[in-house]
Amino acid sequence: SQKIEQNSEALNIQEGKTATLTCNYTNYSPAYLQWYRQDPGRGPVFLLLIRENEKEKRKERLKVTFDTTLKQSLFHITASQPADSATYLCALGTGNTGKLIFGQGTTLQVKP
Amino acid sequence: GAVVSQHPSRVICKSGTSVKIECRSLDFQATTMFWYRQFPKKSLMLMATSNEGSKATYEQGVEKDKFLINHASLTLSTLTVTSAHPEDSSFYICSAHGQVKETQYFGPGTRLLVL
Numbered sequence: 596s597q598k599i600e601q602n603s604e605a606l607n608i609q610e611g612k613t614a615t616l617t618c619n620y621t622n623y624s625p626a627y628l629q630w631y632r633q634d635p636g637r638g639p640v641f642l643l644l645i646r647e648n649e650k651e652k653r654k655e656r657l658k659v660t661f662d663t664t665l666k667q668s669l670f671h672i673t674a675s676q677p678a679d680s681a682t683y684l685c686a687l688g689t690g691n692t693g694k695l696i697f698g699q700g701t702t703l704q705v706k707p
Numbered sequence: 708g709a710v711v712s713q714h715p716s717r718v719i720c721k722s723g724t725s726v727k728i729e730c731r732s733l734d735f736q737a738t739t740m741f742w743y744r745q746f747p748k749k750s751l752m753l754m755a756t757s758n759e760g761s762k763a764t765y766e767q768g769v770e771k772d773k774f775l776i777n778h779a780s781l782t783l784s785t786l787t788v789t790s791a792h793p794e795d796s797s798f799y800i801c802s803a804h805g806q807v808k809e810t811q812y813f814g815p816g817t818r819l820l821v822l
């Protein structure tokens with residue numbers, strides 16, 4: 596069956612460290628993968644998009660990797676700050692409809 | 708950047724009544740909008756794809772007569788929860804994409820509580 600799995604346990608790290616979040620999927624062939632940030636009671640906010648033919652994307656302190664062989668994406672936040680505390684969602688795009696399939700999200704808590 | 712608004716942000720209604728939620732793209736035209744539902748600590752579940760000027764496409768298991776969607780213009784889609792029941796209580800979020808189909812811009816969400 597098709598699955599998108601993100602670590603359901605919260606990730607707690609110290610300020611200044613690098614946070615690494617994982618997104619694994621099975622039985623999908625995504626054309627692209629996206630990461631979103633969601634704060635409590637709010638809609639998700641787009642962070643990064645990476646396509647199937649790209650290995651890595653960066654934006655300021657954020658880095659995303661995409662390994663279509665392992666069927667995995669890693670999302671890194673370097674020099675983490677308490678303001679980075681939120682839930683991070685990965686989403687797969689499989690066609691040209693624009694539809695996204697979301698993972699359940701991982702909550703990141705950055706302690707000062 | 709692309710801004711999507713939703714109204715109302717929060718609504719409480721009695722069981723059996725209908726509730727309309729509006730989703731607007733404020734600074735761009737949205738040919739397609741999406742409606743999601745999210746339960747606490749759960750992922751976003753896509754309910755339907757709303758295309759301007761045509762009927763919405765509903766995901767499997769979503770009752771189209773229960774969740775009426777209208778996309779009458781390039782900047783407005785509405786979701787009406789008809790004859791709401793307590794199990795319809797949830798967080799409803801819309802999103803839109805414009806020219807670039809891959810990226811979706813989300814509204815702030817509407818919290819619905821049915822008593």
